[in-house]
Amino acid sequence: MSRRLLLVDDAPDIRAIAGVSLERVGDWSVVTAASGQEAIDALAHDGPFDAVVLDVMMPGMDGPATLAGLRRRGLGGAPVVFLTAKTQASERRRLEAMGVAGVIFKPFDPIAMPSELDRIVAGGDH
Amino acid sequence: MAPAATHTRASHARAGSHEQEHTHTQEPTDALAPHSALAPSDAPAPNNASRASASSPKRESTNTRGEPAGPTQKPAPRARASSPEREHTGTRTRRLGWAFAALGAYLAIYLSWQLWHWLPGKQQLGQAFLLPPDALALAVALLAARRCGAAPRLRSFWLLMSAAIAAELIADALLLRNVAIHVKPPFPTPADPFFLAFYMLLLAALLRVPVAKISFGKRLQMAIDGATIVIGGGAVVWYLVLGPTAEAGGQDTLATAVSVAYPMGDLILLAGLAAVLLRSSPAILRTPLLLIAAGMSASIVADAVYGYGVLHGTYTNGDPIDTLYVAEFLLFALAAIAQLRPGSLEYLGPGDPNAIALGQGDQNAIDPFARAREWRQPAPRASWLPYVSVATAFGILFGVELEGPFFPNVSLVLIAAVLAALVATRQYLAQRELVQAQAALRESERVKDEFLSIAGHELRTPLTSIRGSLGLLEAGVLGPLPGDAANMVAIALVNTDRLVRLVNDVLDVERMAAGGLKLHLVKADAGELVEQSLQAIRASADAAGVRLCAHAAPIAVLADPDRVVQVLVNLIGNAVKFSEPGGVVDVTVAGDEEGALFSVHDTGRGIPEDSLANVFERFRQVDASDARERGGTGLGLPIARGIVEQHGGRIWVDSAVGEGSTFRFTLLPAETGLEASPAMYRDSLTGMDLSAPTEAIGA
Numbered sequence: 087m088s089r090r091l092l093l094v095d096d097a098p099d100i101r102a103i104a105g106v107s108l109e110r111v112g113d114w115s116v117v118t119a120a121s122g123q124e125a126i127d128a129l130a131h132d133g134p135f136d137a138v139v140l141d142v143m144m145p146g147m148d149g150p151a152t153l154a155g156l157r158r159r160g161l162g163g164a165p166v167v168f169l170t171a172k173t174q175a176s177e178r179r180r181l182e183a184m185g186v187a188g189v190i191f192k193p194f195d196p197i198a199m200p201s202e203l204d205r206i207v208a209g210g211d212h
Numbered sequence: 213m214a215p216a217a218t219h220t221r222a223s224h225a226r227a228g229s230h231e232q233e234h235t236h237t238q239e240p241t242d243a244l245a246p247h248s249a250l251a252p253s254d255a256p257a258p259n260n261a262s263r264a265s266a267s268s269p270k271r272e273s274t275n276t277r278g279e280p281a282g283p284t285q286k287p288a289p290r291a292r293a294s295s296p297e298r299e300h301t302g303t304r305t306r307r308l309g310w311a312f313a314a315l316g317a318y319l320a321i322y323l324s325w326q327l328w329h330w331l332p333g334k335q336q337l338g339q340a341f342l343l344p345p346d347a348l349a350l351a352v353a354l355l356a357a358r359r360c361g362a363a364p365r366l367r368s369f370w371l372l373m374s375a376a377i378a379a380e381l382i383a384d385a386l387l388l389r390n391v392a393i394h395v396k397p398p399f400p401t402p403a404d405p406f407f408l409a410f411y412m413l414l415l416a417a418l419l420r421v422p423v424a425k426i427s428f429g430k431r432l433q434m435a436i437d438g439a440t441i442v443i444g445g446g447a448v449v450w451y452l453v454l455g456p457t458a459e460a461g462g463q464d465t466l467a468t469a470v471s472v473a474y475p476m477g478d479l480i481l482l483a484g485l486a487a488v489l490l491r492s493s494p495a496i497l498r499t500p501l502l503l504i505a506a507g508m509s510a511s512i513v514a515d516a517v518y519g520y521g522v523l524h525g526t527y528t529n530g531d532p533i534d535t536l537y538v539a540e541f542l543l544f545a546l547a548a549i550a551q552l553r554p555g556s557l558e559y560l561g562p563g564d565p566n567a568i569a570l571g572q573g574d575q576n577a578i579d580p581f582a583r584a585r586e587w588r589q590p591a592p593r594a595s596w597l598p599y600v601s602v603a604t605a606f607g608i609l610f611g612v613e614l615e616g617p618f619f620p621n622v623s624l625v626l627i628a629a630v631l632a633a634l635v636a637t638r639q640y641l642a643q644r645e646l647v648q649a650q651a652a653l654r655e656s657e658r659v660k661d662e663f664l665s666i667a668g669h670e671l672r673t674p675l676t677s678i679r680g681s682l683g684l685l686e687a688g689v690l691g692p693l694p695g696d697a698a699n700m701v702a703i704a705l706v707n708t709d710r711l712v713r714l715v716n717d718v719l720d721v722e723r724m725a726a727g728g729l730k731l732h733l734v735k736a737d738a739g740e741l742v743e744q745s746l747q748a749i750r751a752s753a754d755a756a757g758v759r760l761c762a763h764a765a766p767i768a769v770l771a772d773p774d775r776v777v778q779v780l781v782n783l784i785g786n787a788v789k790f791s792e793p794g795g796v797v798d799v800t801v802a803g804d805e806e807g808a809l810f811s812v813h814d815t816g817r818g819i820p821e822d823s824l825a826n827v828f829e830r831f832r833q834v835d836a837s838d839a840r841e842r843g844g845t846g847l848g849l850p851i852a853r854g855i856v857e858q859h860g861g862r863i864w865v866d867s868a869v870g871e872g873s874t875f876r877f878t879l880l881p882a883e884t885g886l887e888a889s890p891a892m893y894r895d896s897l898t899g900m901d902l903s904a905p906t907e908a909i910g911a
Contacts, residue, residue: 097673097677099676099677099680099681100676100677100680103676103677103680103681103684104680106684106689106690107680107683107684107689110684110689110690111684111687111689143669171668171669171672171673171676172665172668172669173668173672173716174665174668175732175772175774175775176730176732177665179732192672192673192675192676193672193675193676193678193679193680193708193712194676194679194680195679195683196679196680196683196684196687196689197683197684197687197689
């Protein structure tokens with residue numbers, strides 16, 4: 087059975103593209119959420135997950151807030167990877183300081199992204 | 213100047229008429245001069261025409277000249293049109309040169325007379341010598357007033373200047389009459405009201421100088437500066453002239469009042485001087501005001517010495533101190549001539565914002581001249597004035613007869629206390645302003661950085677969707693595409709990637725322009741940086757059939773690893789792009805305690821000598837087709853240079869056509885310490901605290 091991944095992004099485009107990329111190029115089984123609240127609900131109903139891919143800039147509950155919410159509700163040891171279109175090194179440092187497994191910058195290559203995610207997830211407990 | 217005073221100044225008819233003739237002959241080309249300023253680009257004709265109809269005759273003539281009027285007009289006059297213009301400006305500059313020479317010659321003649329008295333009649337001649345500068349200054353000031361017709365405030369400034377100078381001319385002429393007929397006139401003489409009027413009119417003129425709108429704090433600072441100068445100068449005038457004059461007494465009330473009025477006039481002059489030097493004034497008045505200030509300074513010094521001389525009975529007409537009065541009015545004349553100088557008034561006309569700022573009505577005109585917004589900022593140049601005033605005052609007060617009868621020590625202490633308080637207040641205000649300015653600068657940098665960050669995010673978000681969709685299509689994840697469609701999608705994908713690079717590079721360049729990249733400096737290993745860069749580029753090198761060779765010694769450098777890798781990726785990427793299949797790209801790092809030298813060598817086609825100087829400029833690819841064929845943005849090398857220089861390093865290139873290129877750059881050793889590095893220094897200027905690297909803003 088393939089690994090389960092929670093994909094959180096408010097943009098339907100990205101959910102569609104990253105979903106296809108992760109399911110067909112990678113071998114993930116993807117559950118999508120359009121907001122932080124949906125992600126927390128998904129964790130309650132469909133969890134646990136083997137990994138979470140989390141957009142940073144979302145209306146209402148943003149990426150870091152969602153991360154905190156997920157952790158409070160028992161994320162387990164699932165690695166979290168941030169997805170962001172702010173590509174400054176300072177932004178990456180800020181996000182990495184939150185103890186996530188890694189950061190993937192937008193725009194991403196949908197063919198290369200799943201293997202990058204695998205590499206990050208395999209990188210272990212960051 | 214004081215009671216029974218006897219000094220003067222008159223007309224230099226030749227110089228005056230010379231001036232007049234010179235402006236007259238200029239009229240036809242005057243119309244040409246703004247031409248280049250008004251029509252820097254080829255504005256569409258209808259637009260031009262509508263502008264012409266709404267503007268002055270001067271501008272109309274400009275526009276008719278700017279447009280091809282008929283078949284008789286030869287084409288390509290634009291380039292040529294500038295040459296008579298330049299010639300004209302040259303003529304005018306030459307004529308001004310002659311005017312300066314004439315003024316200098318007059319001063320030389322006067323000084324030689326002062327030294328050797330080669331003509332007898334010291335008193336009469338001494339007084340007569342004062343008249344020509346007066347008259348010359350009057351003539352050119354009137355001329356300046358006429359030329360400023362389009363700007364009412366400026367015009368009234370020069371008219372009041374003319375009136376002040378005229379008053380002085382009349383007074384000096386009246387005194388000459390007295391001296392000539394050897395009359396010891398009753399005091400006050402008929403000349404005195406005119407001398408006193410001179411001060412008032414001069415101050416009135418200075419108050420007509422248009423002022424930029426300034427904040428309350430700035431105004432307070434200026435008031436304090438002015439007060440410091442006037443109190444400092446006033447103490448000297450009081451001690452040397454005013455007190456003794458008032459105390460000498462013995463005369464009737466009117467005589468005493470007039471005697472005291474002269475030093476008071478000097479104080480007024482001092483206040484005016486402070487106002488001139490401390491207030492912002494329009495750029496076009498810059499030189500004239502400085503010259504007038506110089507003239508007023510000469511006058512104040514001369515009056516103090518003169519007053520002292522008269523009190524002690526040592527002054528007679530033709531005294532060497534008169535030289536300062538001659539110089540004063542020669543400087544006033546120079547000021548008016550400076551106003552007539554080519555370029556200083558060319559832009560004034562209806563609709564000209566400069567004219568608006570100077571009191572012209574047309575508020576709807578759009579500002580085509582950045583220059584018109586210029587105001588002379590007095591702060592840095594005049595900030596030392598209050599201190600000079602205080603120092604001079606105390607120098608004189610302590611230096612000259614301390615036990616003087618008119619100047620009780622109590623008042624000296626009082627003045628010292630007031631001045632000290634003023635200077636301290638000023639210091640406090642300046643300090644506070646500096647702190648506020650720094651905060652504002654930091655804030656504006658933060659806003660710019662935030663804007664670029666958001667712009668980047670907004671540009672990348674749609675690109676993510678496009679790039680993602682195309683990537684999935686092109687890879688056939690969603691099923692195979694028919695041949696042509698696959699081709700089109702591949703093209704779209706390549707160009708989307710290029711657009712992504714362009715967005716990143718443009719934002720980097722903008723960030724550099726907006727106050728520099730914020731570096732996250734740490735101790736890094738040069739070899740490791742090279743290794744990271746090679747990893748990033750290996751796939752495209754393999755695809756191009758180019759071999760990558762690295763010889764990197766382990767050297768510790770002071771670097772922002774992400775940014776140095778960016779530089780190396782740019783350089784190595786370029787080297788790969790311009791190498792033939794089978795080529796080799798060598799990356800080496802050598803170093804010592806001075807730092808590390810990185811070099812990236814390729815055996816590609818090389819860079820022609822005439823392009824070498826340009827490769828680090830923006831959008832300066834050697835061959836325009838390179839951007840298309842090789843997928844570059846034209847910004848890689850400028851960014852590399854920006855990053856290296858911000859690190860305190862240097863970047864350069866050696867190349868020969870057909871023999872390949874070698875790009876080299878240096879980085880400082882890790883031991884440099886954060887304080888010594890230029891990037892650190894720059895950040896300390898902007899207030900960024902980089903002493904704690906984890907807090908530093910990267911990117």
